[in-house]
Amino acid sequence: xxxxxxxxxxxxxxxxxxxxxxxxxxxxxxxxxxxxxxxxxxxxxxxxxxxxxxxxxxxxxxxxxxxxxxxxxxxxxxxxxxxxxxxxxxxxxxxxxxxxxxxxxxxxxxxxxxxxxxxxxxxxxxxxxxxxxxxxxxxxxxxxxxxxxxxxxxxxxxxxxxxxxxxxxxxxxxxxxxxxxxxxxxxxxxxxxxxxxxxxxxxxxxxxxxxxxxxxxxxxx
Numbered sequence: 001x002x003x004x005x006x007x008x009x010x011x012x013x014x015x016x017x018x019x020x021x022x023x024x025x026x027x028x029x030x031x032x033x034x035x036x037x038x039x040x041x042x043x044x045x046x047x048x049x050x051x052x053x054x055x056x057x058x059x060x061x062x063x064x065x066x067x068x069x070x071x072x073x074x075x076x077x078x079x080x081x082x083x084x085x086x087x088x089x090x091x092x093x094x095x096x097x098x099x100x101x102x103x104x105x106x107x108x109x110x111x112x113x114x115x116x117x118x119x120x121x122x123x124x125x126x127x128x129x130x131x132x133x134x135x136x137x138x139x140x141x142x143x144x145x146x147x148x149x150x151x152x153x154x155x156x157x158x159x160x161x162x163x164x165x166x167x168x169x170x171x172x173x174x175x176x177x178x179x180x181x182x183x184x185x186x187x188x189x190x191x192x193x194x195x196x197x198x199x200x201x202x203x204x205x206x207x208x209x210x211x212x213x214x215x216x217x218x219x220x221x
Contacts, residue, residue, distance in 0.1 A: 017055040020045045025066040029109035032116050033063060033124060063124070067132060070110050073103055074136055081139075089146035090153060090209070094201060096140055097165060101197050104173045105188065111170035137162060154210050161208065169200045 023045040027036045038059055042052045056062040077099050084092055104111045114133060117125045128134070137159075144158035153161070172179065172187050179185045186192055 013055070016047060016051065020047060020052055020055060020062070021066045021069055024062050025069055025109050028063055028066060029112035029116070033059070038062070064127065067113065067128065070107060071132060073107055073110065074132060077103060078136065088152070089143045089150060093140065093143045093147060094205065096143070097169060097201060097205065098197065100166060101169055101200060104170050105193055108173050111173050115170070115174060151210055153208055156208070165200070165205065168204055172196050
């Protein structure tokens with residue numbers, strides 16, 4: 001086989017694998033691991049089961065490969081936050097939540113997967129913690145802890161604060177079908193996303209900000 005033919009063949013194979021991962025990520029995030037079947041993924045990806053098994057050994061292997069498709073999203077967020085590491089902790093936390101909202105709308109599978117596996121617990125959640133979300137969540141909790149120490153946030157458990165705000169933020173994304181069917185409201189529009197961001201950042205998070213009026217008065221000369 002010529003070098004050109006080999007490159008073309010490899011390119012086609014990778015495109016096939018990418019299509020399988022894309023379908024798998026959507027199905028895992030909507031149905032949960034247990035309800036997904038490899039035959040269903042193969043049918044939706046328009047490939048044969050032997051082709052699917054050529055690229056992925058089993059369902060666990062495919063699940064992990066599909067999850068790693070989201071790793072680049074997390075890395076981009078980390079890179080942007082590192083550029084702002086000299087900003088006050090509360091400012092960094094707001095930036096992180098704004099990016100979390102943007103990522104959740106662009107990649108809704110991420111929030112659905114975390115919600116499903118976060119409820120189920122077990123080995124897959126441990127894998128996500130080690131390979132995808134753990135470092136990010138620990139960093140956000142540390143930012144919250146530093147913001148509390150600086151008197152910028154009310155003294156709630158930092159881990160609980162981070163999970164609560166993230167769950168509220170991703171709720172409208174995960175429940176977009178309910179908003180459409182029950183209320184006739186379309187959240188996935190520029191106006192809907194802007195309202196969602198305003199609700200999370202300027203309503204929910206503002207309620208967590210410490211009241212500094214008394215402290216400022218005490219510190220005034």
